[in-house]
Amino acid sequence: MSHYQKLVEHSLKISRFEHLGSICGWDQTAVMPSGGNEARSEAMAELSVHLHQLGNAPQLAEWFDKAESESLSDNEQASLREMKLKWQQSTALPEALVQAQSLAGSKCEHAWRTQRGENDWEGFSKNFAEVVALSQEEAQIRANISGLTPYDAMLDLYEPGTTTAKLDVVFNDVKTWLPTLIQNIQEKQSTESIYLPDGHYPTEQQRQLSVDVMKFLNFDFNHGRLDVSMHPFCGGVPTDVRITTRYDENDFVQSLMGTVHETGHARYEQGLPKEFAGLAVGQARSMGIHESQSLFFEMQLGRSAKFISQLSPLVQKNFVNADQKIFKTDNLQKIYTRVNPDFIRVDADEATYPAHVILRYEIERDLMNGKIGYKDIPELWDAKMQQYLGLTTKGNYKNGCMQDIHWTDGSFGYFPSYTLGAMYAAQFMAAIKQTVDVEKATLSGDLSLIFTWLSDNIWSKASLFSTDDLVKQATGDVLNASFFKAHLEKRYLG
Amino acid sequence: MSHYQKLVEHSLKISRFEHLGSICGWDQTAVMPSGGNEARSEAMAELSVHLHQLGNAPQLAEWFDKAESESLSDNEQASLREMKLKWQQSTALPEALVQAQSLAGSKCEHAWRTQRGENDWEGFSKNFAEVVALSQEEAQIRANISGLTPYDAMLDLYEPGTTTAKLDVVFNDVKTWLPTLIQNIQEKQSTESIYLPDGHYPTEQQRQLSVDVMKFLNFDFNHGRLDVSMHPFCGGVPTDVRITTRYDENDFVQSLMGTVHETGHARYEQGLPKEFAGLAVGQARSMGIHESQSLFFEMQLGRSAKFISQLSPLVQKNFVNADQKIFKTDNLQKIYTRVNPDFIRVDADEATYPAHVILRYEIERDLMNGKIGYKDIPELWDAKMQQYLGLTTKGNYKNGCMQDIHWTDGSFGYFPSYTLGAMYAAQFMAAIKQTVDVEKATLSGDLSLIFTWLSDNIWSKASLFSTDDLVKQATGDVLNASFFKAHLEKRYLG
DSSP: OOHHHHHHHHHHHHHHHHHHHHHHHHHHHHTOOGGGHHHHHHHHHHHHHHHHHHHTOTTHHHHHHHHTTSOOOHHHHHHHHHHHHHHHHHHSSOHHHHHHHHHHHHHHHHHHHHHTTTTOHHHHHHHHHHHHHHHHHHHHHHHHHHSSOHHHHHHHHHSTTOOHHHHHHHHHHHHHHHHHHHHHHHHHHTTOOOOOOOSOOOHHHHHHHHHHHHHHTTOOGGGEEEEEOSSOOEEEETTEEEEEEOOBTTBOHHHHHHHHHHHHHHHHHHTSOGGGTTSGGGSOSOHHHHHHHHHIIIIIIITSHHHHHHHHHHHHHHTTTSOGGGGSHHHHHHHHTOOOOOSOGGGOOTTTHHHHHHHHHHHHHHHHTTSSOGGGHHHHHHHHHHHHHSOOOTTOOTTTTTSOSGGGGTOTTOTHHHHHHHHHHHHHHHHHTTTSOHHHHHHHTOOHHHHHHHHHHTGGGTTSSOHHHHHHHHHSSSOOTHHHHHHHHHHHHO | OOHHHHHHHHHHHHHHHHHHHHHHHHHHHHTOOGGGHHHHHHHHHHHHHHHHHHHTOTTHHHHHHHHTTSOOOHHHHHHHHHHHHHHHHHHSSOHHHHHHHHHHHHHHHHHHHHHTTTTOHHHHHHHHHHHHHHHHHHHHHHHHHHSSOHHHHHHHHHSTTOOHHHHHHHHHHHHHHHHHHHHHHHHHHTTOOOOOOOSOOOHHHHHHHHHHHHHHTTOOGGGEEEEEOSSOOEEEETTEEEEEEOOBTTBOHHHHHHHHHHHHHHHHHHTSOGGGTTSGGGSOSOHHHHHHHHHIIIIIIITSHHHHHHHHHHHHHHTTTSOGGGGSHHHHHHHHTOOOOOSOGGGOOTTTHHHHHHHHHHHHHHHHTTSSOGGGHHHHHHHHHHHHHSOOOTTOOTTTTTSOSGGGGTOTTOTHHHHHHHHHHHHHHHHHTTTOOHHHHHHHTOOHHHHHHHHHHTGGGTTSSOHHHHHHHHHSSSOOTHHHHHHHHHHHHO
């Protein structure tokens, strides 16, 4: 057996254990009774140890070495490249640091769950200081290995190939036009009349509506499920994708569009190439490309006027006893395109969302590169919120720098993926429109031409190419944020 | 660390992987979409290999050796004994035999799923011959190690300590009175008038009824769930017990009592001692004792007149739109104590069930001990069915010797557990009645005195004692089938 083949076998073995972890993780979040948590957490921790051992098996260094001089096809070379990147990233850190991070992250996140409600920055920052210090250590180690800056080395975990140099250009440009755009949209919308949900929308009917929409979006129920969890997510494995949502019986709006969003993630997973199942090269390209699919479904497709005209009868059908004027296409469209600067990122609309991300990006970049300390965060947060969205968070930690879970366990470098995703989604839609009449397809109720484009250009390509090459092959250009800007202008001011 | 402690740590590690397997196994049966099956099966097979490696780790022989001369408490000695038994059983067979059995069993079971419907004994026996030969080989190897007869060595896997010598005495006695008892019951019941379910019983209402009954039986929903599967089972882990049922919208009867049965299994699991969690000594004593708990719930408690009088209002409450005369205590009781000799074991009533088991016991005993061959089975089956239940299965393989899944993958030695369970259940009830007024407790709606007895005497004892000692401590006697006989006579002829 060639060394490349040995690496493949080893990767498949790892992926089978990851499969068990994915399903048990879904179970833990979506269906497990709370009394099962302690034993489950122990079982999951045991699995983590095992996966760590497999990922760091001593023979791998030699296998990678030898595999690189073996005769491999293009796809095999890509597969080897991705396996090696994953291996390098997972073996980069000393075990003691990984354990210290796990402990500090758990402690900080656990305490944060109550501290946030109590607006307790003082208490939070005691734990957070440790998390930041350990993440800075991690970033420095990864920087030493990769030759990147510390923050870029962290970015590489989520967005391989993306750098601060690229992001600064893109985000600085956004900052020049976004605040004005938001003001103009608000002005335009200020005279709109809108009917907000005010009825009772039973869970079972919301669930049926979600299923109807997922079917419209060609979600493959033979390879996936819809369930309920506190925080919606997309989990499971590509042959069995588990998405979740949550239902508020006073308001169907968020849940419905949340389902559209998660269905985008799910179809990417369901559409990954079977021939590379279980291998790094067969996985989603990056967090940003993953988010581009959920945001393509939610923002490019889901909140478009034509899509909402298809949604409207489904909503009416499922809530026959509720006030029907809320469900009219025109009103639903107003609901789903309402722009309103506010404190909370996860509740933000399409137009203000990038401001939340750029703010976080700038802070975590300077934090990882050692230009600021964690104590500087609240003041910077307040200043940037004022600058980008005209809101102050002075003294308001819980709706300011303590609102997100990401930093509590040291996931620095993740935030840019959200806005990269929005930008890629707009760029993909522009490319699709060159060959597909998207509005006509949407009105016909048959979206298959759109999905075929996504499958051919994104899903089936998995991690065969770098993000830049993937996007260039699909659209003729690397990341170009002008499509996103044009999209916002057309939808909100056009 | 002592060698005993090393064994404990190793067992806990194994049990954490088994935990993942239990949950993913539940998922596979209860919620997984069928398209997920191939990848799941691969993941489960990978886990099996890993568990096999852990269970056969080379250092264990030395650890067991040294642990036996360490100073251990009584509980620790019991724990060591159970760990060692499990280890000996799992290491007894050469790997090649285990693999051959796995292949032959899968092949035979898979083909059986269609061959049974086609009544194709000819086709079935081609695969079955191999399964039998391999099981005979297994039985001989286990016999050589344990000094038992081949069949007793197989029995030991499910009912440690139980032997053919004991079973022959008990079952031969049953055969002297059971056929007459069944005739007398049928005669008595022949003049009864009975209203059978003839309405529409929606799944959601049946589910609510199941939950109501589980609450009445003190099922701990903080440590378990009720779901749906084709074949009801009790799975999961003690801190998170997953039971399933299935709903027939034309008939609530089977599902309801099936839930009572699985709740008995579940409460045993939920009641196992926390201090021995993850260790062999902390597991259920045997298949027979497990079945004694489900049958205690279903037969001793569930089908008693007083319990049914409590069930009746719950049924009425959940099916307000259906014909109420069916739900009257008197009628429900007739439904749940109807005796009718028939071909199929899983559908058999309480009185005829032992005949099905004894028939299988006698055949598998002689088969494993080499006294008969697999070709003799159809004729023996027919003769014994005529003798015990007055029915012929000549040429009727699908409702005869091809009806059960057990033998298709070589699970010889399991069948006696069902009737041992029924006998233990009757013996436990007789013992409980010496200190608890069971009828009064049932009528009061508070069954806690009964459950306290079961918890104190059975659940909390796990595998600390041999089955004989457990039963003797609980009831003052080892297995005594006269309680079962007396129970049947009282319920059906009293």
